[in-house]
Amino acid sequence: MSFGLGTFVHGWFAEPEHGIFIIALGVSVALNLSLALATLHRQRAFANMRQAEQSFRDLYDNISEGVFRSTLDGRMISANPSLVRLNGYQTEAEMLRAVNNIGSEWYVDPSRRDEIHQILLDTGKATGLVSEIYRHNTRERIWIEESLRLVRDKRSGDPVHYEGTVREVTETVRRLELQDHYDKIASIVSGCLYQFRMRPDGATCLPYASIGLEHMFNLRPEQVIEDASALLALTHPDDVAHVRSSIEASRTTLTAWQCEYRVCLPDGILKWVFGHSVPEREADGSTLWHGYLTDISERKRTEATIHHLAYFDPLTRLPNRTMFRERLGQALSAGRENGQYGALLFIDLDHFKMLNDTKGHHVGDLLLSEIAGRIRACVRHTDLVARLGGDEFVVLLRELSSSSDAAAEQVKRIGHQVLAVIDRPFLAEDYEFQTTASIGVALFCCDDLDVDEVLKRADLAMYEAKSLGRGTLRFFQEEMQEVVEDRLALTSDLRRALVEGHFALAYQALVDRSGRWFGAEALLRWTHPTRGPIPPGEFIPLAERSGLMGAIDKWVLHAACATQREWQRDPATRDLRLSVNVSAHQLNRTGFVAAVEGALRETGADPSRLTLELTEHVMLNDIDDVSAALLHLKERGVSFALDDFGTGYSSLSYLKRLPIDTLKIDRSFVRDIESDPSDREIVQTILNIAASLEVSTIAEGVETEMQAVLLRQRGCKAFQGFLFAMPMPLDAFLAELQVNQLEAEQKFRRAQLVRPKGQAAVNFSRRIPPSEA
Incomplete structure (x- = not known):
C-alpha cells in the first residue's frame, strides 16, 4: 500500500501521544528562544550601561x-x-x-x-x-x-x-570689585570726561562731553558737539598761547596732553582747570583726544595758602626764615657775579622776654607787628625784611656799592635809622612800652661764603653789640670768630667738667649783727684743668645756652645737701643754715619739687636748715604754679630767700603770695650807700618792706666797716660780703668758723665782765686775707 508524506503526517499527529510530544517540543523551542532573546537584551543593556558609565566618568x-x-x-x-x-x-x-x-x-x-x-x-x-x-x-x-x-x-x-x-x-x-571701585570714584570725582577732535584744517569739536561740562563751564554738551570754539574762548587771555602750544605739541608728537590754565566764565568767576588727555590719529588725519577736565581752583588756593605759610610769617606777614635763606643765597650768587657789596643786618630786640612775661604774649605780638612795619619803612622796596622767629629780624640789603667803605656807610645809615624807630615808645592796650635793639652786620661781596656763614657772622656781631650795652650796631670782625671758637671750646670743657668732677662748692659766711656766723651760701666754682679758675659770670651763661644748666643745678643741690648732712653730725655746725641758689631754669622745670625732695631724701639733709635762694624773675613765671611748688617745700621745712632784691620785677602783690623768709639786698645798693643818698633811701625802703612782710633781711656785698654800720643803723639784721669772709673751700670755711665761734665766745664773756656806759661802734668782722680764701 502506498501513501504520501501527508498521509504519514496526518496519521502520526492523529496519535494522541504524538500530539503531546509536538506541543512539548514547541514549548521548549519557544522557551529557548525567549531565553536567547533575554540574554541578548541583557548583554546589550550591560554594554549600554558600561558605555554610559564610561561617558559619565569621562565627563x-x-x-x-x-x-x-x-x-x-x-x-x-x-x-x-x-x-x-x-x-x-x-x-x-x-x-x-x-x-x-x-x-x-x-x-x-x-x-x-x-x-x-x-x-x-x-x-x-x-x-x-x-x-x-x-x-x-x-x-x-x-x-x-x-x-x-x-x-x-x-x-x-x-x-x-x-x-x-x-x-x-x-x-x-x-x-x-575693581569695577565697583571705579564706579565709586566716578561718583565722587567732579569734572568733565570728553573727546576733543581737531581736524586737519584746525576746526575743533567735542564728539562727547559728560554733564560735568555744564557744571564747570555753564556750557551744555550739545553746544560744543559741532564746534568747540565756545569752550576755548573761555581761556584766560594770558593763558591762550600756552594752551594752544601745548595742544599743538600733543597733536604733532601724539603724546599725552597735560595743562593747567585759567578760564573766565561769563559771570566773572575765575577758575583754574587741569586737563589731561591721550591723542590718537584718525583715518582722515584728524586728531582725537580722550580725556578729562577738572576744576583745580580750590587746590590752587590751597597751594597759595601753603606757599604763604611756608614763606611768610603769619604774625608780621614778613618773609620767614625759609624765604630769607633762599633770597640770601641768590644775593650771594649775584654779589659774586657783579662785584657789588650786600649786607645782612641781624636785629634782636632787647628785654623782649620781660614784656612777654609781664604783659602777655598778645601784647608781645602787637609789639612785633609794629616793629616789623617800622623796620620795613626804613629800607628800599628792593630790600628784604624777614622775621626769623621770636624777637629776631633780619634785613637783606643788595647791590649797595662796589666799594666796601661806601657800602658800610649805607648800612650804618639804615641801621641807625632802624635803631631810632625801634627806640620810639610803643602803645599797646593803653600800655606804653619802650625797647631797644642790638644789630649785627655782615658785609658780603665776592667772598666764598654760604648762607649759614653769613648768618653766623651777623649773629656774632649782634651778640657783640649786646655785650657793649645794647641799643648799638656792630660790624662783624674776624676776631669775633676767635671769641666764638673759644666759647665753643669752653662749652665742650664744661660738659667734660660735669662728668670728670671739676666742679666744687665754695662757702661764704652769713653773719648776724654781732658778727657771729650763722650760716653760709654755697657758691659754684669751676677750676679748669689748664685755664685754672673760670669766673661764674663766664661759664654760667654758657651752661644756660648749651642746655647744661639743668644737670649743673642738680649737682649743686645734691652736693650742698650732702654738706648740710655732714654739718648735722658735728655740734659746731649743727645749727648752721646753708643757702643754695636756684636758677630760673631749675624752677621752671616741672620736676623741681621732686628734685629738691629727692636730694633731701638721698643725702638725709635736714630741710629746716636749707634755704633756697630765688631771683626776682621767679615772679615772671606762672605765679600760681611757683607759689604751689614753694608752699609744698615750705611744709617740708625748707626756707626761701629772694636774692638781689630790688633789681628785677619787684611786685609787692606777687611777693605777698610767695612764702619768702628773707630778702637779700642787692650789692648794687650796698656798694655806694656811704656816698649816694638814693641808695640809702632804697635800702631803707627795702628794710621797711621786709618789716611789713615780717621777713628778715641780708645785705649782700658788704666790703667796708662803714657800710656795715650804716646798714646796722637802718635795722639790717644780717650781712654777707668780703668784709666778713670771702667764698672759700669747705675745709677753710670750717677752720674760720671755729675761729669765729671762739671770738664770739670771748666777746660774750667780755661783755659779761664789762658793761659799757654808752653805745659804741661794733667791729663786725675779722677780715679774711685773699690768700686764705
Whole structure:
C-alpha cells in the first residue's frame, strides 16, 4: 500500500501521544528562544550601561567644574580632578587624606559652612553661592561659586551627605570689585570726561562731553558737539598761547596732553582747570583726544595758602626764615657775579622776654607787628625784611656799592635809622612800652661764603653789640670768630667738667649783727684743668645756652645737701643754715619739687636748715604754679630767700603770695650807700618792706666797716660780703668758723665782765686775707 508524506503526517499527529510530544517540543523551542532573546537584551543593556558609565566618568574627570561629595561633618568623600587641582593637589587620594574639615580648613570665614548647612537644611539645595576659600594645599585665598544639595536617606529621610559642584570665580570677583571701585570714584570725582577732535584744517569739536561740562563751564554738551570754539574762548587771555602750544605739541608728537590754565566764565568767576588727555590719529588725519577736565581752583588756593605759610610769617606777614635763606643765597650768587657789596643786618630786640612775661604774649605780638612795619619803612622796596622767629629780624640789603667803605656807610645809615624807630615808645592796650635793639652786620661781596656763614657772622656781631650795652650796631670782625671758637671750646670743657668732677662748692659766711656766723651760701666754682679758675659770670651763661644748666643745678643741690648732712653730725655746725641758689631754669622745670625732695631724701639733709635762694624773675613765671611748688617745700621745712632784691620785677602783690623768709639786698645798693643818698633811701625802703612782710633781711656785698654800720643803723639784721669772709673751700670755711665761734665766745664773756656806759661802734668782722680764701 502506498501513501504520501501527508498521509504519514496526518496519521502520526492523529496519535494522541504524538500530539503531546509536538506541543512539548514547541514549548521548549519557544522557551529557548525567549531565553536567547533575554540574554541578548541583557548583554546589550550591560554594554549600554558600561558605555554610559564610561561617558559619565569621562565627563566627571574632564569637566572644568569641581565635583565633590562630603560627609555632614565636613570630611571629603570624593572629588573629581578639577576640584583636586583647584585645591593644589595632584591626586584625589592625596586630597582626601588632607581635608578633614571643610568648614574650618576651606572657608576664610569659618562660619560660612554653618550658613550653607542651614540653607540646605531649610531648602535642600542651593545654587550660586559665592564664598572666599583657601586653596587648601597652598593657603592662597581665592573665590568660588558652588551649587550643592543635601542627600537624604530615601526611607528615613535623615541627611546622609552633601554633593555639589564648584568653580573658581576669583577673576570675576576681582573684576567686579575693581569695577565697583571705579564706579565709586566716578561718583565722587567732579569734572568733565570728553573727546576733543581737531581736524586737519584746525576746526575743533567735542564728539562727547559728560554733564560735568555744564557744571564747570555753564556750557551744555550739545553746544560744543559741532564746534568747540565756545569752550576755548573761555581761556584766560594770558593763558591762550600756552594752551594752544601745548595742544599743538600733543597733536604733532601724539603724546599725552597735560595743562593747567585759567578760564573766565561769563559771570566773572575765575577758575583754574587741569586737563589731561591721550591723542590718537584718525583715518582722515584728524586728531582725537580722550580725556578729562577738572576744576583745580580750590587746590590752587590751597597751594597759595601753603606757599604763604611756608614763606611768610603769619604774625608780621614778613618773609620767614625759609624765604630769607633762599633770597640770601641768590644775593650771594649775584654779589659774586657783579662785584657789588650786600649786607645782612641781624636785629634782636632787647628785654623782649620781660614784656612777654609781664604783659602777655598778645601784647608781645602787637609789639612785633609794629616793629616789623617800622623796620620795613626804613629800607628800599628792593630790600628784604624777614622775621626769623621770636624777637629776631633780619634785613637783606643788595647791590649797595662796589666799594666796601661806601657800602658800610649805607648800612650804618639804615641801621641807625632802624635803631631810632625801634627806640620810639610803643602803645599797646593803653600800655606804653619802650625797647631797644642790638644789630649785627655782615658785609658780603665776592667772598666764598654760604648762607649759614653769613648768618653766623651777623649773629656774632649782634651778640657783640649786646655785650657793649645794647641799643648799638656792630660790624662783624674776624676776631669775633676767635671769641666764638673759644666759647665753643669752653662749652665742650664744661660738659667734660660735669662728668670728670671739676666742679666744687665754695662757702661764704652769713653773719648776724654781732658778727657771729650763722650760716653760709654755697657758691659754684669751676677750676679748669689748664685755664685754672673760670669766673661764674663766664661759664654760667654758657651752661644756660648749651642746655647744661639743668644737670649743673642738680649737682649743686645734691652736693650742698650732702654738706648740710655732714654739718648735722658735728655740734659746731649743727645749727648752721646753708643757702643754695636756684636758677630760673631749675624752677621752671616741672620736676623741681621732686628734685629738691629727692636730694633731701638721698643725702638725709635736714630741710629746716636749707634755704633756697630765688631771683626776682621767679615772679615772671606762672605765679600760681611757683607759689604751689614753694608752699609744698615750705611744709617740708625748707626756707626761701629772694636774692638781689630790688633789681628785677619787684611786685609787692606777687611777693605777698610767695612764702619768702628773707630778702637779700642787692650789692648794687650796698656798694655806694656811704656816698649816694638814693641808695640809702632804697635800702631803707627795702628794710621797711621786709618789716611789713615780717621777713628778715641780708645785705649782700658788704666790703667796708662803714657800710656795715650804716646798714646796722637802718635795722639790717644780717650781712654777707668780703668784709666778713670771702667764698672759700669747705675745709677753710670750717677752720674760720671755729675761729669765729671762739671770738664770739670771748666777746660774750667780755661783755659779761664789762658793761659799757654808752653805745659804741661794733667791729663786725675779722677780715679774711685773699690768700686764705
